[in-house]
Amino acid sequence: MNETQKNKVVPITVLTGFLGSGKTTLVNHILHSNQTELHGLKIAVILNEFGTDLGIEKKMMLPFTTTTETQEQRDGWVELDNGCVCCTVKGSLIQTIEKLMKMEKKKKKKKNEFVVQTRSEEVKEEAKEDEDETKAFDYILLETTGLANPGPICGELWVDDALLEDNMENAAVLDSVVCVADAKNIERQLEEHVEAREQIAYADVIVLNKADLVETEEELRRIREKLESINADAKLVVSERSKVDLSQVLDQKSYKGNVKSRLMKETKETTTTKRFFAKGAKDLAMRIEESSKSSNSNSIISKHDETITTVCLTAKGFVDKEKFENWIEDLLWEKRNEPNGADVLRCKGILKCKSKSDAPPLILQGVRDVYEITDGFDGLKLQEDGLSKVVLIGRRLRLDELRVGFESCFFL
Ligand SMILES: Nc1nc2c(ncn2[C@@H]2O[C@H](COP(=O)(O)OP(=O)(O)OP(=O)(O)O)[C@@H](O)[C@H]2O)c(=O)[nH]1
Numbered sequence: 001m002n003e004t005q006k007n008k009v010v011p012i013t014v015l016t017g018f019l020g021s022g023k024t025t026l027v028n029h030i031l032h033s034n035q036t037e038l039h040g041l042k043i044a045v046i047l048n049e050f051g052t053d054l055g056i057e058k059k060m061m062l063p064f065t066t067t068t069e070t071q072e073q074r075d076g077w078v079e080l081d082n083g084c085v086c087c088t089v090k091g092s093l094i095q096t097i098e099k100l101m102k103m104e105k106k107k108k109k110k111k112n113e114f115v116v117q118t119r120s121e122e123v124k125e126e127a128k129e130d131e132d133e134t135k136a137f138d139y140i141l142l143e144t145t146g147l148a149n150p151g152p153i154c155g156e157l158w159v160d161d162a163l164l165e166d167n168m169e170n171a172a173v174l175d176s177v178v179c180v181a182d183a184k185n186i187e188r189q190l191e192e193h194v195e196a197r198e199q200i201a202y203a204d205v206i207v208l209n210k211a212d213l214v215e216t217e218e219e220l221r222r223i224r225e226k227l228e229s230i231n232a233d234a235k236l237v238v239s240e241r242s243k244v245d246l247s248q249v250l251d252q253k254s255y256k257g258n259v260k261s262r263l264m265k266e267t268k269e270t271t272t273t274k275r276f277f278a279k280g281a282k283d284l285a286m287r288i289e290e291s292s293k294s295s296n297s298n299s300i301i302s303k304h305d306e307t308i309t310t311v312c313l314t315a316k317g318f319v320d321k322e323k324f325e326n327w328i329e330d331l332l333w334e335k336r337n338e339p340n341g342a343d344v345l346r347c348k349g350i351l352k353c354k355s356k357s358d359a360p361p362l363i364l365q366g367v368r369d370v371y372e373i374t375d376g377f378d379g380l381k382l383q384e385d386g387l388s389k390v391v392l393i394g395r396r397l398r399l400d401e402l403r404v405g406f407e408s409c410f411f412l
Contacts, residue, residue: 009171009172009173010101010137010138010139010140010171010172010173011139011140011172011173011174011175011250011251011253012097012140012141012142012157012172012173012174012175013139013140013141013142013175013176013177013178013249013250013252014142014144014150014153014154014157014174014176014177014178015027015141015142015143015144015178015180016144016148016150016177016178016179016180016199016202016203017146017179017180017181017182017199017207017209018146018147018181018182018185018186018189018193018195018196018199019146019147020146020182020185021146021180021181021182021185021186021209021210022180022182022207022209022210022239022241022242023143023144023146023180023242024143025209025241025242026178026180026207026209026242026244026249027045027141027143028242029241029242029243029244030043030141030246030249030250031043031045033246041138041139041250042137042138042139043137043138043139043140043141044100044137044139044140044141045140045141045143046093046096046097046100046140046141046142046143047143048093048142048143048144048145048148048153093142093153093156093157094156094157097140097157097172100137100140100172101172139250139251140172142157146195147193147195148195148199149195149198149199149202150177150179150198150199150202151198151202151345151367151368152368154174154177154202154367155367155368155369155370157173157174158174158255158367158370159370173255174255175250175251175252175253175254175255176204176205176252176253176254176255177202177203177204177205177254178203178204178205178206178207178249178252179199179200179202179203179205179206179207179234180206180207180209180242181200181206181207181208181209181227182209182210183208183209183210183211183213183214183220183223183238184210184213184214186208186223186226186227187222187223187226190226190230197230197308198308198345200227200230200231200234200308201230201231201308201345201346201393201394202345202346202367202393203231203234204234204235204252204254205234205235205236205237205248205249205252206227206231206234206235206236206237207237207239207242207244207249208220208223208224208227208236208237208238208239209239209240209241209242210240211238211239211240212240220238224236228310229309229310230307230308230309230310230393231308231310231346231393232310232312232391233310233346233348233391233393235248235252237249255365307395308345308393308394308395309393309394309395309397310391310392310393311391311392311393311397311399311402312389312390312391312392313389313390313391313392313402313403313406313407314385314387314388314389315387315388315406315407315409315410316386316387316388316410316412317352317388317410317411317412318352318353318354318410318411318412319351319352319353319362319388319409319410320409320410320411321351321353321362321373323408323409324351324373324409325373327405327406327408327409328347328364328366328371329371330405331344331402331405332344332347332366332368332369332371333369336369340396341396342392342394342395342396342397342398342401342402343394343395343396344366344368344392344393344394344397345367345368345393345394345395346366346367346368346392346393346394347364347365347366347371347390347391347392347393348364348365348366348390348391349363349364349388349389349390349391350362350363350364350376350380350382350388350389351363351364351373351388351390352382352386352387352388359375360375360376360380360381361376361380361381361382361388362374362375362376363375363376363380364390388410390406
């Protein structure tokens, strides 16, 4: 059992990708995979089909055990044949997740009351069986619709403190965004649909699926380059039938807590919440380094206003945190409202600070207008070049302007 499971933090992976790309195929792969047994994960699947009218109930595509109607089915939950559960969001997503977490608690409470009221050996035996039946969920997979923009969903999941109750006892936290791309059709989809571009932009992991339908290596390389030109920071995994190594898509720890949003500033909200994602910082450091290597001055300037691109900024010296906060807040909160202003969808970064000698760098994470700056964990180091780095993914990102603003937040 890993640290996340021990602490009872339930990670949420948002699964996105254009219509027909292979999301449900990936969910099925995760639910059926032998590797799932290795992870020992008990998974809840949430299908966010709100607003679509495809005429197909997605739950039909997943494995069921029972045909008789249970309380869970009446409530919109269905038990799958591997003990996992599945539901379709009808109302608010946060309420659905809260309901799921409470469902788990209610079952535990029932068991405790039962044990207190009884003493005989016979009943103790029954209580033990009950305990096995009501094992907690370890993981939530949220499959969004093929036309969904994952930005607002991630923002909602990331900011909502209601999911962090009971001193982390039953907390659910955003882990990462996994986007499945249909290798056969993704180029055309990116041309024609803003949703397809946004889905790639928000991804922490891109599963480039249906590789069997791509005829040549050259074509696959061109598609990879296209995806990297939009989001140079995401990990890219090529697959057929969404068969990926689960360690590439689950438990990625791409997000951290202590978020800051315009709303919090306006209401003078200062409370912060604690989450446990120190390990993710190391992956983030490596990925920022990778994307800065792959970015060059030609590939990172927008050619077209609606084109989503990645910009990687680097700076020498130490960050002036207050200046940096002002710069990033102006960028995330003001610029997007200006005509022709930058529209940052996702940002991540590592910032060298001078608070104490040998202090680990600070970590930046952001989704649209919500961001956080947290202390890196002990042992986290900048890459060999010693530079602070920020990766921005979005529209109308003018490199020269951004570079000047970013560098002005540092002193030697
Ligand atoms: N040839 C091929 N077909 C695939 C692959 N992966 C999935 N499919 C097929 O593609 C179709 C769509 O897959 P789904 O998993 O339902 O896609 P989805 O993203 O959930 O679809 P929507 O719910 O419409 O957005 C199904 O018929 C799958 O069997 C693949 O790698 N190669």
